[in-house]
Amino acid sequence: MAATSFNEMNSADVVAERLTGRGADGPLPRFLVALVEGIHRAVRETRPTPGEWRRAIHFLTEVGHASDDKRQEWVLLSDLLGVTALVEEINSRRPKGATPNTVRGPFYRADAPALPLGASISLDGIGEALNVSGRITDLDGKPVPGATVETWQANAEGFYENQQPDRQPEFNLRGIFRTDGDGAFHYRTIRPAGYAVPGDGPVGRMLGAIGCPLRRPAHLHFIIKADGFETISTHLYDGDDPHLTEDAIFGVKPELIGEFRRAGKQKGWLLDFTFVMVRAKKERRAA
Numbered sequence: 001m002a003a004t005s006f007n008e009m010n011s012a013d014v015v016a017e018r019l020t021g022r023g024a025d026g027p028l029p030r031f032l033v034a035l036v037e038g039i040h041r042a043v044r045e046t047r048p049t050p051g052e053w054r055r056a057i058h059f060l061t062e063v064g065h066a067s068d069d070k071r072q073e074w075v076l077l078s079d080l081l082g083v084t085a086l087v088e089e090i091n092s093r094r095p096k097g098a099t100p101n102t103v104r105g106p107f108y109r110a111d112a113p114a115l116p117l118g119a120s121i122s123l124d125g126i127g128e129a130l131n132v133s134g135r136i137t138d139l140d141g142k143p144v145p146g147a148t149v150e151t152w153q154a155n156a157e158g159f160y161e162n163q164q165p166d167r168q169p170e171f172n173l174r175g176i177f178r179t180d181g182d183g184a185f186h187y188r189t190i191r192p193a194g195y196a197v198p199g200d201g202p203v204g205r206m207l208g209a210i211g212c213p214l215r216r217p218a219h220l221h222f223i224i225k226a227d228g229f230e231t232i233s234t235h236l237y238d239g240d241d242p243h244l245t246e247d248a249i250f251g252v253k254p255e256l257i258g259e260f261r262r263a264g265k266q267k268g269w270l271l272d273f274t275f276v277m278v279r280a281k282k283e284r285r286a287a
């Protein structure tokens, strides 16, 4: 029997048949079929010339060349096209009242120092003082003692220490704290600034050229872990930031907007927030 001939209207089906015709099944073949459908539809609708398609391939090649162990241009592409946020969204649905996850972003370092409650993570002291306090509770409002609260943030100019190894002390604005017997924690820092995602690589240049917003509203990053609970990997956003509605990586959720208040007579700011954890899936099913 002759194979179905390939034409403009059936191209994705013909390729899907090629990919799965020998019985291949599972997440990878299914993903490839869906990806082919999406790309073929985009090509049919926008009708690139062979030269334009070569430019697209060249762009992807540049994204690869711009990526190494310090810079991840592929992650940036995934973030700016909303794919990272979508993957997070479909994998971390939580009951109402629980703190949602959001995109982790590319500036995390796994080896931040463990610090006592009340310590400052600002090693250079540059910026407006900010006192962060919070509680970790379960969905019933019961405190979660002994949870680890890992935080990292940009400085007052919007840069992470690993973006400015010559200007910021190592591990500036990073630390890991542990909640006390009441599930509470507090530490000192400086109020972070928002920032633009890197615009000097192929991804930033391409999206910048079409006028896509590349700003991120100011935020603090958190990863919160406790035995028997789902890990929270999230941000707290600065509710005063004018870019809150156009976060470049689609990470803002109403539950994650924090209120920065003036610290009374002292200089600086206060931020207080309650993170609500949900039991890890196994325990939730057993409960």
Ligand SMILES: [Fe+2]
Pocket (backbone or CB within 6 Å): 105, 107, 154, 219, 221
């Ligand atoms: Fe960030």
